[in-house]
Amino acid sequence: MFHLSSRRYTGAKTKLLNNIDLVILKHFDYTKHKGLSFFDVFAGTGVVSEFFTKKPEFRHFIINDFLYANYVIYQGFFSQKSFSYKKLQAYCKEYQSLNPKQIKENYYSKHFGDKFFSHNDSKLIGEIRENLDLLLGKKHINQKEFTLLLASLLYSADRVANTVGHYDAYRKNIILQDRFKFTLIEPLKSKAEIEIFREDSNALAKRLREEQRNIDIAFIDPPYNSRQYSRFYHLLENLSQNKKPKLYGVALKPEPENLSRYCKIEAKEAFRDLIENLSKIAKILVVTYNNTYGANARSNARLNDKEIKNILESIGKTSLYEFKFKAFSSGKTDFKNHKERIFICQTLIK
Numbered sequence: 206m207f208h209l210s211s212r213r214y215t216g217a218k219t220k221l222l223n224n225i226d227l228v229i230l231k232h233f234d235y236t237k238h239k240g241l242s243f244f245d246v247f248a249g250t251g252v253v254s255e256f257f258t259k260k261p262e263f264r265h266f267i268i269n270d271f272l273y274a275n276y277v278i279y280q281g282f283f284s285q286k287s288f289s290y291k292k293l294q295a296y297c298k299e300y301q302s303l304n305p306k307q308i309k310e311n312y313y314s315k316h317f318g319d320k321f322f323s324h325n326d327s328k329l330i331g332e333i334r335e336n337l338d339l340l341l342g343k344k345h346i347n348q349k350e351f352t353l354l355l356a357s358l359l360y361s362a363d364r365v366a367n368t369v370g371h372y373d374a375y376r377k378n379i380i381l382q383d384r385f386k387f388t389l390i391e392p393l394k395s396k397a398e399i400e401i402f403r404e405d406s407n408a409l410a411k412r413l414r415e416e417q418r419n420i421d422i423a424f425i426d427p428p429y430n431s432r433q434y435s436r437f438y439h440l441l442e443n444l445s446q447n448k449k450p451k452l453y454g455v456a457l458k459p460e461p462e463n464l465s466r467y468c469k470i471e472a473k474e475a476f477r478d479l480i481e482n483l484s485k486i487a488k489i490l491v492v493t494y495n496n497t498y499g500a501n502a503r504s505n506a507r508l509n510d511k512e513i514k515n516i517l518e519s520i521g522k523t524s525l526y527e528f529k530f531k532a533f534s535s536g537k538t539d540f541k542n543h544k545e546r547i548f549i550c551q552t553l554i555k
């Protein structure tokens with residue numbers, strides 16, 4: 206079974222969770238409180254939210270990311286709507302017994318076969334994806350069961366993908382083995398209230414401010430450099446939506462969508478606007494940011510420490526912590542002096 210963290214994802218904070226916790230505890234002893242709320246503003250894999258759902262003091266979560274695949278994955282893992290596990294196991298068995306030789310070519314095998322997956326594996330992926338839409342359309346499965354199965358397909362496909370961790374490129378000149386095995390995810394059980402969004406973080410923060418929400422901790426982990434997540438993970442975006450768009454280039458990407466301002470020169474403005482809105486609804490802002498400066502300009506951080514600190518200090522008392530961290534690298538780039546930074550800011554809200 207797949208856990209939420211059994212996924213390769215650029216910038217995932219899986220290895221930083223205990224440090225994040227320590228920094229928060231240093232400024233806010235949440236163990237003395239009850240019914241706390243946590244807003245994961247750029248949730249990515251969702252591992253940070255998952256970590257805090259295991260703390261009984263936290264009873265309300267807002268989990269957001271603008272990628273389709275991440276949204277499906279949060280619904281699959283976090284949503285507490287009812288589902289029949291027996292039914293899911295039956296579909297899992299059925300999908301595991303599919304024979305690719307008896308499956309017709311499909312969009313996924315035509316485009317991705319012998320590139321991102323073996324030809325047979327991509328046929329299976331396409332066949333299962335179609336079947337999921339069919340099952341939902343015929344109401345054989347409910348929305349929770351659909352997202353649980355679709356998240357399982359995303360994890361199963363990602364596990365065998367011929368990539369270096371993202372879908373910007375696939376390895377060439379190798380013979381791809383048939384390795385795909387449909388495997389279910391293990392959904393999380395929680396008594397907390399969990400709201401899931403697929404929105405632009407700035408737009409969501411503005412709306413939550415208008416709704417006068419009360420948030421205890423907002424965790425802010427934006428992209429650091431010019432590399433767009435929607436381009437890195439285009440194949441999972443494509444598979445989640447199943448709209449079969451026209452594809453371009455060697456990496457077979459669709460037309461761009463969900464391009465983040467945090468990867469562009471306006472990153473500073475976007476960050477300022479976000480912090481301004483969050484400072485009106487959240488007591489504590491925790492910001493993580495990488496200071497990667499590599500040989501490749503595209504990997505350089507969009508905001509520097511001073512800019513982040515100035516923006517945060519304009520709304521409350523801010524401290525900075527640094528931890529040595531192994532940076533994400535596709536192999537060729539050597540990130541020197543890589544440190545993960547955690548800023549923590551106490552706003553004026555009591």
Ligand SMILES: C[S@@+](CC[C@H](N)C(=O)[O-])C[C@H]1O[C@@H](n2cnc3c(N)ncnc32)[C@H](O)[C@@H]1O
Pocket residue numbers: 214215216217218219246247248249250251252253269270271272275404405406407426427428429434435465466467
């Ligand atoms: C550094 S990653 C977050 C990693 C996450 N904390 C984890 O541990 O997995 C940044 C995330 O922000 C998302 N993102 C980028 N710009 C966004 C925006 N404007 N609105 C919402 N999400 C955005 C990306 O899709 C990506 O998943």
